[in-house]
Amino acid sequence: MSKQTMQHTITALVENRPGVLARVSGLFARRGFNIESLAVSITDDPSVSRMTIVVTGDDKVLEQITKQLNKLIEVIKVIDYTDMIFVERELAMIKLNADNKNRSEIMQVVDVFRAKIIDISDKTFTVEVTGSGAKVDALENLLSPYGIQEMVRTGKIAMGRGARTP
């Protein structure tokens, strides 16, 4: 078993009922598992919610996380994408200072990242970017010299490649 701590992407399909999120987050907190990000929404089946959880830990920690998640009565299925081929996306909105001097420069950066400017004021741009976490990080780095005023990220969502579904 590897002792190496690494990032894992887990998906949990859960009953879409009040309190399920509290059960899952409470479990992580009391067992000392670290959540890097958590995204929750309903699925094509309105009775099922899908949680995408990014956690760090070694294999042993991960094994406990998935087993403990499975023990929750309202958790239907847990998938660890770590050793699978999957696509991942995250969406972020970044509000940054933009004045007459640097607007075009910022727009070039935004273009390169295939991001979009979705709101403009006399002093700011709001940029929307979608991609892997690393891509969002990279754009944030490039934009930070201009002065980021506000930023929000959805957290990662993930889906396995190919025809297979959970």
Added chain:
Amino acid sequence: MKINGAQALIKSLCHQGVENIFGIPGGVMIPIYDALYDCKDLKHMLMRHEQGGAHAADGYARASGKVGVCFATSGPGATNLVTGIANAYMDSVPMVAITGQVKTTALGKDSFQEADITGITMPITKHNYLIKRADEIPQVIAEAFHIASTGRPGPVLIDIPMDVSLGTLDYKPVDSVDLRSYKPTVAGHPLQIAKAAKAIAAAERPVLYVGGGVISANASAEILELSERTHILVATTLLGKGAISEMHPHSLGMLGMHGTAYANHAVANCDLLIAVGARFDDRVTGKLEAFAKKAKIIHIDVDPAEIGKTVRVDIPIVGDCKSVLSELLKHVQPRQETEWNRQVMEWRNKFPLHYPDDGGLYPQYIIEQISEITNGDAICVTEVGQHQMWAAQFFKCKYARQFISSGGLGTMGFGMPAAIGAQIAQPDRAVFDIAGDGSIQMNIQELIPAMVHKLPIKIAIMNNQYLGMVRQWQELFWNGRYSGVDITAQPDFVKLAEAYHCVGIRVDRAEDVRDALDKAMNVTDRPTILDFRIAREENVYPMIPAGQSVEEMMVPGRREGK
């Protein structure tokens, strides 16, 4: 037929075969207690503190194998259940706790006697429910009993707002439950079972390590068959006591911190450890790196999360202990006694459990006498502390569900109410609560329901006027600095028994123990308190200090060479 939610609750409980409920009413519980008033099939025991109700339901469940049920009102009634629910959770006891709640329109408004009990009990229940509509009641009750009693058993809490109790519904009994998200594994993986059988055949120094999971799965017969066929010796955990008769030559008694030296030596030196329904608790393993370090480990457990949680496992088998063991028995060949059996027996002869015979009143002697006078048939319930460990060492169990103790949570005050539940479940057996003078004071109020229901439980207090286990640690590891452990200031337990309309007997001398026990056994219509004034600073030995290995096992200095 239109009935109200409270009536549907009572009907649903009857439908589940519930016979006994331990509880206390309150404002929002009135509709439920009103429905109970008309019900002939449910016997309700009115407790004096909700914690007592939870422990009584727990003791009832452990002694009967059925689901224990307790009632409490909203707010403080519900929060008083918390320790009892946590206790049942840690020891995997099937229980359904039903709490009243303020009406749905008052929820979340800090209403009078409102507490978010589903939020509070999330980490200490297997599952819990807040019912929002009366017509959910039959389904939720059926689910709750299913969840509490299957897979790894555990407590389930159901919170019922008062307007839900008063709401109406068309009652239809719910017979079966199918939850897409809850499918406990019963049958073990055949390949793993075959591997385990092979490992058993190849082992030279095997040991069985048996826990409470064997008792909750009613798998004692399978353990006995496995042990007898293979001559594999059996060490049990505190909760596993009785999984095999401790009179059986293959029984090594309890292992762990205060386990027998020979059980611990056997585990430390074995080459195959077969863990069944046990969870490698720190009180069992001590220092993990040194625990069974020469051994290949087979782990059979119904809860996959227990496998590999603390100890690496070579052959994991997830499944119901009874089912897995029966399959395993199809593959296991008879083995003869070996040199290893002889070696462990030598350890047993060399390091037996013992205590001084200088004429003093020793708790070990008292417990042996209790075991003897009841022919080893009594149900032994304990509180938590030194007396609990002495009971584990010196009360020899013959059968499963005979030893009832708070293992995981270590709840002082558990014993007496649990003894009430056990006596209700097993009316024909003698029930002893082996208690400490500290523990017994934590739920002493439950003497009243025991008296009202004429339960002849015997409460044997090992009275050393100390919070003795903490004192022992302070003596051994904290330079004898006895901080906060002297409880010389205490009630006169004989008078206290009498004040509660029970029988009280004080014993100061070893020669009076038998007489006192005979007297207690003759009391058949009320509880008896036996106040044994034992040697004050007697310690529990052997002891492996927390987090250490069998190498560091302590035995009393003054007894060396004996």
